Amino acid sequence: MELMTGFGLATAAGLNAYIPLLAMGLLSRFTDLITLPHGWSWLENGWVIAIVAILLVVEIVADKIPALDSVNDVVQTFVRPTAGGIVFGSGTASQTAAITDPGEFARTGQWVPIAIGVLTALVVHLTKTTVRPAANVATAGFAAPVLSTLEDITSVTLVFIAILIPALVLAVLIGLVWGAVVLWRRRRRRKTAATG
Numbered sequence: 001m002e003l004m005t006g007f008g009l010a011t012a013a014g015l016n017a018y019i020p021l022l023a024m025g026l027l028s029r030f031t032d033l034i035t036l037p038h039g040w041s042w043l044e045n046g047w048v049i050a051i052v053a054i055l056l057v058v059e060i061v062a063d064k065i066p067a068l069d070s071v072n073d074v075v076q077t078f079v080r081p082t083a084g085g086i087v088f089g090s091g092t093a094s095q096t097a098a099i100t101d102p103g104e105f106a107r108t109g110q111w112v113p114i115a116i117g118v119l120t121a122l123v124v125h126l127t128k129t130t131v132r133p134a135a136n137v138a139t140a141g142f143a144a145p146v147l148s149t150l151e152d153i154t155s156v157t158l159v160f161i162a163i164l165i166p167a168l169v170l171a172v173l174i175g176l177v178w179g180a181v182v183l184w185r186r187r188r189r190r191k192t193a194a195t196g
Contacts, residue, residue, distance in 0.1 A: 004162065004167060004170060006089075006113055006120075007116075007169055007173065008158045009024070009084075010085075010117040010118075010121045010124075011084075011124050011158055011169075011172075011173060012154075012155040013081075013083040013086075013117070013124075013155075014080050014121035014123065015080075015128060015151040015154055015158075016080075016152055016155040017079045017080040017082075018083070019152065019156055021052045022049065023156075024043050024159075025043040025044045025045075028043060034163060037090075040089070040090035060152065064144055066141030066144040069144050070129075070136075073125075073129040076125065077125065080121050080122070081119075081121045081125065083121060084119075084122070084124075085114040085115065085117040085121070086114070088116055088120065088121075091162065124176075131183055131184070154176070157172070
């Protein structure tokens, strides 16, 4: 379960770095759904929550404007994988509604969950940064706000599934991979039709 929680949170961070960070901080500070271990308790600090909330607002606005979303994605190439590492590490080491005793996974080497989270978020982020410009060009920029909104909704959904029902994370991840493959194939078919 710890592994599915970590994958869900890191995937959410690959779509929007600040949603899982803010959720982890708020849920740990104000509810009993998450209890962060001492090494990750800085996520529930009021100043950290405020800064992450401000960055989330900036991210939400910037990601919905064509061309600016691509610039934002370049900046986020460093932020999203870092956030993925943080939420994977903190998520696998914390107690959640579904994980009442964090397992050996988080205790066997603190860098391992962080590295897995970085790689997971990076793969999701790179997929997003590949699909988004093509969608913007194909739709004259109209796809940017729609795709961004869908990504934000997916990120929020993944966070709550990862925390409350981590067994469903695998099904959601399979769905995301399937959706990315479908979009990629459509793009290739359009490109082949345009050149042929």
